[in-house]
Amino acid sequence: MAKGSDGVEDHVSIPAELLEEAVTVLLKALGLHGEEAKIIAGTLVDADLRGVSTHGVFRLKTYAERIIAGGLNPRAKISVVREASTMAVLDADNGFGQIAAYRAAQLAVEKAGQSGAAFIGVRNSSHFGRAGYFAEWIAGHDMIGFCFSNASPRLAPWGGREKMLGNNPWSAAIPTGGEPIVLDMANSIASAGKIRRAAQAGSTIPEGWALDSEGRETTDPLEALSGVLLPFGAHKGYGITLVAGILTGVLTGGVWDSQVTPVDETGRSQQVSHLLVAVRISDFMPAEEFKEQVNRIAIEIRKCPPAEGISAVYVPGDRGHEKRSAALQGGVPLAERTFRSLNDLADRLGVSLPKGWPLPNQMQV
Template sequence: MRITATAETEFLEEVFQKAGFSATDGTLLADTLVDADLRGISSHGIQRLDWYIRMVKDGTIKPQNEVKTLKETDTSLLLDANGNMGQIASALAIKSLIKKAKTTNIAMAVIRNSNHFGTAGYYSRLAAEAGLIGISTTNTRPLVVPTNAIEAFLGSNAFAFTFPADPHPFVFDGATSSVSSGKIMVLAKNQKPILGEWAIDRERNIIHDSKKAAEILSEVAFTEHQSGGGVLTLGGNREENSNYKGFGNSLVVELLTGILAQGSISADTNTGKHDFSQFFMVINPAFFGDLATLKANAEKMFERIRNLDHIPGTHIMIPGDREYRNYDHNSKHGVVIDPKTIQEITAIAEKFAIKLPQEIKE
């Protein structure tokens, strides 16, 4: 079923306000979810709503808490999200860094005591739209099994990098693991198999049953004791395929987030205190040369890559191409919501006495 972005936004804003968020914060949260759905990143769209509301109910997310500025200089910022949603502190951080970098050419921020922040690309893209380079990272609950291990320790640890270009910015946005847990959850909701080598059991056997994989991820992410298994690092199941490089990428994000923020590393976010950490950097490319020239040179490189000889029946896309195409298509035709998510948001609507969008009623 498809729903218009406007209808989805209005529904989400009302839900978040009923859940205790301010109108301003609710608008931001809704925008991050709708933006993900429009770009075809359904793992981080409205299907996350039920999870968010459950975390509000159990006190993991504290909607009334305000972000605290702990330290600030012309080039740096340390924020305490104060247990509220990660989107709120992250939006504040990236907007501040954009202002700083326009003057100082580089600025960075660290956030502690945070929660899930949506897609990393949402924030980096704001920097690109301002003519700047944006970097966004976060740690998560433990989901990822290091090279040769049999139990999860690392987070999926998203990393986003953007560079200003035309007709749209370069946007790389992805987990440093083989996949985010959200994609497995979407497959499990829709009773579809995992086609790729994404997840393993305790014996490091590849799992293609999405329901089984989702059960393992739920155990490792939300319980202190786990029987093993989880998501693979980039590079897959075998060290011979260089999965230690994906392991290294995940560790870099752990160092920039949980360690630098002096918060929990991913492995410890399910054993008492639940606190994610985020890291952001903004760079002004105009310091190095004329911005229009830099953008034109980047676009020429992308076009050369898009036009390389390729396998018949396929085409080459630069990171960001697919998402912007999805955005244009879904803006016109609406975003897809799976049946299981419809059931979840119907229950949420009943809980808060909110009317469902007309498209869902039909």
């Protein structure tokens, strides 16, 4: 039986270009301009290509519900709130986080190209998908890229049991001359998306992932979602998520994690904040020399003999690059539930999906 990119569900393999075209059609039907619809579709499909299905096309159903309920603005107009030579703060007008983060990354690269480094904050935004997409985009310009975001409360302060902190994602991307090193992570042991998938599948979660609302460890995903996620590295993960929240919700003039609205409360604006950072390598040393050195380090690390039970040693981003390469060849493995939700959304919006789109009875099982 064929499995999806989450390794659990039956799936249909769809060519990446066809999937991106279908998502663009749906986003345009939801009111987005063509260019912005393509940008969002590209970020979502890229997540699925890399095996990060929790941040991929799976999210489109929720985005559509948010637009229809009035909690997300499909025609947002981003404005500049503050600006100097090496920084800016943008107001996203309650629009798509992907568009706000992409525009911020563009501005970070432009300003870093003039001044050596740039820090672009965003407030009044929303869920933006995979943080690594934007850091990697910056790295593609011979710069080191960083991306941070805050989120609605999922974690408690270390030792506590009340949700007060977002599982605030962050990413760093470093060019190598080949595929970049991309560290892309949130700060819990497991994401809420993975726990939500376990709840949908009717399965349990491992011990140590979450506490219930009374502060007790639980393997029940529903209790975990109403309780708190546990940070990786105990107090260390808690400290990192705290810092990420301050760099985004506070520094940008946005709102603190406890005031960010969960993405599934569809009728309310989320008020998410982001921070995009670009550092021009050539201000430190020739960019090509830097990339050659980093590439040698990456090759050396990959040659490390694996421990027992481990097939290979990677640097951050390797597995995502491998999965992307395979999916570009064989198609994006889209989970059945997600595939059907795209068809349902097309019916609801009264649009046709592009030529070549598989029918439901063509599911691979």
